Amino acid sequence: MTEEQLIYDWNRQSAGADLTHSLEVLDVTMVEAPHSPAARQPALSERLRLLHQLDELGLDLVCLGDAGEGWAETLPLVSEVAESRLKVRSAVLCRNHAAELERVAEASEQLGQAIHVLLHCGYSPLQEWKGEAWRAARAERMQESVMFAVGLGLNVTLLCPDAPQAHPAWLVDTLGRALDSGARRLALVDTTGCATPEGVARLMAFVIELCRRKGMPQRIDWFGFNDRGLALANALTALESGASRVHASVLGLAERSGCVPLDLLLINLRLLGALDRPMEALASVCQRVAETYQVEVLSNYPVLGKDAFRTGTGVHAAAIIKAERKGFSWLADLIYSGVPAGQFGFEQLIEVGPMAGESNVLHWLARNALEATPERVQALLAAAKSADHVLSDQEIRAALGETASLQV
Amino acid sequence: MAYDWNLPDTALLQLNRHLQLQDETLRDGLQRPSAYDPPIQAKLEILHLMEALGIHGADVGLPGAGPRAAADVTAIVTEIVEQKLKIKPSCAGRTLKVDIQPIVDIAQKTGKLLEADLFIGSSPVRQYAEDWTLDRMLKVTEEAVVYAVEQGLEVMYVTEDTIRSHPETLRRLYTTAIECGAIRICLCDTVGHATPDGVRALVRFIREVVADTGKPVKLDWHGHRDRGLGLANTLAAVEVGVDRVHGTALGIGERVGNTPMEHLLINLKLLGVLQNDLSRLREYVGAVSRHCRVPLPFSWPGLGRDAFAATSAESAERLIELYELGERQLFEHTFSGVTPALVGREARFAVGPRSGPANVRGWQLQSQKSGEIEPVLAAARECGRVLEPNELEAL
Numbered sequence: 001m002t003e004e005q006l007i008y009d010w011n012r013q014s015a016g017a018d019l020t021h022s023l024e025v026l027d028v029t030m031v032e033a034p035h036s037p038a039a040r041q042p043a044l045s046e047r048l049r050l051l052h053q054l055d056e057l058g059l060d061l062v063c064l065g066d067a068g069e070g071w072a073e074t075l076p077l078v079s080e081v082a083e084s085r086l087k088v089r090s091a092v093l094c095r096n097h098a099a100e101l102e103r104v105a106e107a108s109e110q111l112g113q114a115i116h117v118l119l120h121c122g123y124s125p126l127q128e129w130k131g132e133a134w135r136a137a138r139a140e141r142m143q144e145s146v147m148f149a150v151g152l153g154l155n156v157t158l159l160c161p162d163a164p165q166a167h168p169a170w171l172v173d174t175l176g177r178a179l180d181s182g183a184r185r186l187a188l189v190d191t192t193g194c195a196t197p198e199g200v201a202r203l204m205a206f207v208i209e210l211c212r213r214k215g216m217p218q219r220i221d222w223f224g225f226n227d228r229g230l231a232l233a234n235a236l237t238a239l240e241s242g243a244s245r246v247h248a249s250v251l252g253l254a255e256r257s258g259c260v261p262l263d264l265l266l267i268n269l270r271l272l273g274a275l276d277r278p279m280e281a282l283a284s285v286c287q288r289v290a291e292t293y294q295v296e297v298l299s300n301y302p303v304l305g306k307d308a309f310r311t312g313t314g315v316h317a318a319a320i321i322k323a324e325r326k327g328f329s330w331l332a333d334l335i336y337s338g339v340p341a342g343q344f345g346f347e348q349l350i351e352v353g354p355m356a357g358e359s360n361v362l363h364w365l366a367r368n369a370l371e372a373t374p375e376r377v378q379a380l381l382a383a384a385k386s387a388d389h390v391l392s393d394q395e396i397r398a399a400l401g402e403t404a405s406l407q408v
Numbered sequence: 409m410a411y412d413w414n415l416p417d418t419a420l421l422q423l424n425r426h427l428q429l430q431d432e433t434l435r436d437g438l439q440r441p442s443a444y445d446p447p448i449q450a451k452l453e454i455l456h457l458m459e460a461l462g463i464h465g466a467d468v469g470l471p472g473a474g475p476r477a478a479a480d481v482t483a484i485v486t487e488i489v490e491q492k493l494k495i496k497p498s499c500a501g502r503t504l505k506v507d508i509q510p511i512v513d514i515a516q517k518t519g520k521l522l523e524a525d526l527f528i529g530s531s532p533v534r535q536y537a538e539d540w541t542l543d544r545m546l547k548v549t550e551e552a553v554v555y556a557v558e559q560g561l562e563v564m565y566v567t568e569d570t571i572r573s574h575p576e577t578l579r580r581l582y583t584t585a586i587e588c589g590a591i592r593i594c595l596c597d598t599v600g601h602a603t604p605d606g607v608r609a610l611v612r613f614i615r616e617v618v619a620d621t622g623k624p625v626k627l628d629w630h631g632h633r634d635r636g637l638g639l640a641n642t643l644a645a646v647e648v649g650v651d652r653v654h655g656t657a658l659g660i661g662e663r664v665g666n667t668p669m670e671h672l673l674i675n676l677k678l679l680g681v682l683q684n685d686l687s688r689l690r691e692y693v694g695a696v697s698r699h700c701r702v703p704l705p706f707s708w709p710g711l712g713r714d715a716f717a718a719t720s721a722e723s724a725e726r727l728i729e730l731y732e733l734g735e736r737q738l739f740e741h742t743f744s745g746v747t748p749a750l751v752g753r754e755a756r757f758a759v760g761p762r763s764g765p766a767n768v769r770g771w772q773l774q775s776q777k778s779g780e781i782e783p784v785l786a787a788a789r790e791c792g793r794v795l796e797p798n799e800l801e802a803l
Contacts, residue, residue: 006533008574011606034762035723037714038706040793041761124726126410126742129735165410193709194745196679197604197640198647199414206413227745228678229671229709233604233640255720256744257709264636271635272603298705299442300664302600302636308664310441314473315502316662319529323537335533337663338601338634354445355438355473385474388445389701 003330011272019274024060024245026221027262029289030077031063031093033253039293044073046292048080053288055086056281057266060245061116066093067100075107082111091116091157096145105152117154118187119145121174125166143177150182157221163188164195164203175210185219186211187247190234193227193257197237200224204241223247226257235260236268250289251297251304267303267339283345302339309341310349312390314357317350321359352380353390360384364396376400410741414679427681428464428652429672430628433696434484435467435500436666437656443700448483450699454657455484457692458495461673462684465496465652467525471514472507478514485518498523498564503552512559523562525594526552530567530581532574542577549584557589564592564628571595571602571610579617586618592626593618595650597641600634600663604644607631611648630654631667638667643675657696658704674710674746687752709746716748716755719794721764724757728766731757731773759784760794771800779803 030047033039042050054062064081065074074092081090094100094117101117108115122145123138142158149156158178163171175186188203195203204220211218222238223246224231235246252261263286269275286304290297299306311317316336323332333340333348341347350363361380365372383399384391391399433454438445446454451468458466468485471478485497499514501507503526515522528545529538535545549565556563565585567573582593595614597607611627618625629645631638631654642653655669670689676682693711697704706713718724723743730739740747743755757770768781775797784803788795795803 001536006531006536007572008532009601009606010571010610011601011603013606013609035720035760036707037717037719037758037760037794126738127726129738162410164413167411170411190745192741192743192745194412194414196414196643196675199412203413225745226707227709227715228675229639229668230675232636236603236637252707255714255723256717257707257712257715261636268603268635268637298703300440300659300702302634302664305664307441308634311439311662312441313439313662319534319537323533326537331533331537334599335537336599338597338599338632351441353441354476355470385476388447389443390441 001328003334006331007334019239019269019272021242021244023239023269023274025262025265026061026063026091026245026247027054027059027249028063028223028247028259029054029250029253029262031065032249032255032259033289033293035255036253036258036293036295037255038295039253042292044076047077050288050292051077051080051086052084053281053285055088057285058277059088061089061091063091063093063118063247067103068095068097071100071103078107078115079111082113089114089116091118093118093120094149095120096122096141098145098148101145101149101152101154105154108154114155117149117156119149119156119158119183121158121160124161124191125170126162139174139177142174143181146178146181146183156183157185157187158183159187159189161189161191164190164199165192168206171207172210175207176214179211179214179216185221185245187221187223188238190224193225193231195224195234196228196230197233200234200237201241204238204243208242218242219244221245221247223260225254225259226252229257231258231260232264232268235265239274250286251295251301253289253293253295263304264302267344270343271339279344303344303346308339309337309346310351311336312351312353312360313355314360317363318357318359320348320350321363351390352384352396354385354387356381356384427646427676429669430498430652430654431458431463431466431656431669432630432654432666433458433466433656433660433669435469436662437660437696438700439662440660440665440700440702441663443660443702446699448480450695451480451484452487454692454695454699455487455493455495457688457695459493460688461686461692463495463669465498465523467500468497470500470507471510472501478510482514482517485514485520485522489518489520496523498525500525500527502526503528503548505552505555508552508556508559508561511556511561515561521560521562523564523592524556525564525566526556527566527568528581529569530573530577531569532577533572534569542580546580546584549581550588553585553588553590562592563590564594565590566594566596566630568596569598571597571606572599575613578614582614582617583621586621586623586625590625592628592652594628594630595645597631600632600638602631602641603635603637604640607641607644608648611645611650615649626651628652628654632661632663633659633665633667634663638665639671639675642667642672646676646681657693658702658708660696660700660702670711671709674750677750678746686750689751690753710751715746716744716753717758717794718743718755718767718770719758719760720762721767724764724766724770727757728770731770758794759788759800761789761792763788775801777801
């Protein structure tokens with residue numbers, strides 16, 4: 001019996017998803033996580049250690065900081081990538097300032113390694129209230145910056161803020177200028193987290209057509225925030241709609257409600273068959289990020305949270321146990337889980353709580369090498385049914401300990 | 409104002425009908441391993457907040473789970489009757505008489521027409537593990553639905569793990585349940601496996617199955633968030649025409665939980681599908697957080713502490729002018745895709761190590777303070793994290 005025989009996958013019955021093109025992931029944890037109000041600022045040594053761990057994930061690029069006021073913090077990380085010969089490539093945020101671009105070009109030359117420039121556009125469609133003259137001046141400056149950077153031999157991606165709120169004419173003008181000036185890639189940014197998947201698909205189609213009309217290769221990045229709770233779905237939609245690179249932060253750490261969570265993006269791409277990278281390091285990297293920025297991995301965080309593979313429900317526990325008895329570990333891992341725990345270094349846990357059945361109790365006793373006498377089963381079930389939460393091992397032992405004949 | 413690539417959402421605007429919401433907080437929600445089952449008074453408080461938000465139905469428990477569950481369900485249904493609440497109660501149970509009878513008893517005791525949400529595992533993986541044949545499942549379905557209908561219950565027939573079930577199995581199960589009197593069927597992503605494309609494919613197929621029966625049967629969607637796609641999946645189900653969607657406060661539920669009801673409400677309102685008053689949304693989420701002892705994450709969209717905090721210099725710089733000009737609508741719109749006023753909140757400037765002068769200036773304006781800016785920024789850099797309001801005031 002195989003997994004394919006036992007799972008009819010409706011996800012694969014639609015012609016909608018196309019993730020067969022090559023795709024890249026750009027990690028922005030080190031630039032976005034510090035904006036999370038819950039995060040603290042790590043020391044350079046901690047960020048260096050984190051950089052090495054991120055490298056283990058097989059990411060394509062990592063944004064290491066900015067080339068402005070933060071350059072002193074960015075440069076050691078860029079140097080580390082080159083000197084330690086990490087597999088991941090460096091990217092740096094730049095504004096429309098010649099000095100910043102020159103710094104990056106100089107560092108790139110000295111280190112003998114390309115550094116990708118993520119260039120802030122410098123104006124947004126939400127700033128139209130500032131007037132046409134202001135916008136035109138900003139647009140001209142952006143164009144000059146792109147040309148200057150390209151002249152320095154830099155690989156430029158233009159970050160286009162508030163793209164899901166940009167009028168088509170604004171996009172044609174702004175993105176057109178960037179492409180005409182030599183930008184290699186366009187990054188559409190959902191700065192306020194306002195987009196829906198349908199909106200993303202429409203926007204992507206429009207920008208792809210724009211690239212086609214200009215005779216330019218379609219190299220589009222997506223980066224979005226999570227204000228509506230849709231950042232992950234939007235990122236997947238962008239990839240399905242033709243984006244070839246997504247920016248994401250571990251645990252979605254970023255300002256307000258965060259941004260595309262890198263970990264869940266990788267997990268979903270793996271489950272969709274679009275990525276074939278090992279994921280064993282993912283949990284430890286996420287834990288490292290949580291420690292580095294002193295944030296908590298919430299118990300209900302998909303896959304990585306404490307509750308992700310726990311159940312105290314009788315029906316679920318019974319099915320998992322029956323699956324285990326069939327002799328296929330993958331079966332027990334899949335029967336009540338959309339994400340196979342084993343693929344990501346976890347296991348299914350059966351616990352005992354108010355919704356538990358006899359199966360939960362039998363499983364707990366077996367796991368703790370205790371004979372499942374009728375008295376023990378009855379005592380544990382009674383304790384569970386009268387509890388208002390899933391019992392800890394200590395509470396279960398205490399419940400058994402109340403009766404001398406049941407003591408553990 | 410801005411151009412909105414999200415709208416018009418053709419699929420949603422074509423829906424010429426009234427979408428309903430089903431709250432699963434008091435049943436599936438309490439199956440979250442870290443959640444506490446709150447006392448009955450707390451459950452009643454949560455129930456009234458569901459009513460205030462205009463939520464149409466609530467699964468109020470699985471009375472077959474034991475005497476405590478049955479007592480709580482009875483008390484909740486009694487409250488609905490006595491307080492003449494509009495919210496429609498339903499109870500969960502397996503497709504077994506032993507689970508249906510307690511629902512019948514509560515209906516008789518309270519005199520309230522109850523919906524029985526009767527579930528059965530339908531996926532091949534479950535069939536294999538349980539050694540179930542399709543004939544056995546059909547027999548169980550028939551017996552359970554007929555019995556429940558005969559006892560005066562409205563039946564919603566629920567197939568667990570529908571998203572991984574074979575189409576012909578689903579056709580036969582649903583057709584049987586509908587022929588036996590089920591008036592509603594529920595497609596479940598019990599294990600959080602679905603993607604939006606999968607949801608669309610499944611719902612479209614099942615709509616054909618229902619149409620073939622010729623009966624006016626309603627369609628529900630119930631999803632989990634194991635892959636982080638619970639909300640997007642539920643919105644996809646709405647887009648392809650389900651009649652009712654399920655959610656729970658704070659997304660609490662089995663494993664990492666269900667579609668968060670508050671995010672569903674916010675998104676449906678932003679999409680123009682619902683017009684519910686969301687002013688008590690914080691109260692609803694707060695009550696569930698407090699009573700079920702589940703923390704509200706700081707970054708939780710729309711409702712978390714940090715959801716409307718501008719900490720970075722870049723954000724504050726693009727916002728401060730609008731704030732100073734008194735352009736509140738544009739200010740909020742530039743701040744977040746969810747306007748804070750929608751959920752009764754205000755956007756705020758915060759000061760942390762990555763902040764700039766505009767953050768301090770914004771905080772000063774909002775809190776009607778004045779003073780030098782650089783010492784505040786220096787303190788934030790020194791502190792290494794976002795300063796608390798009392799720390800800012802002390803500075």
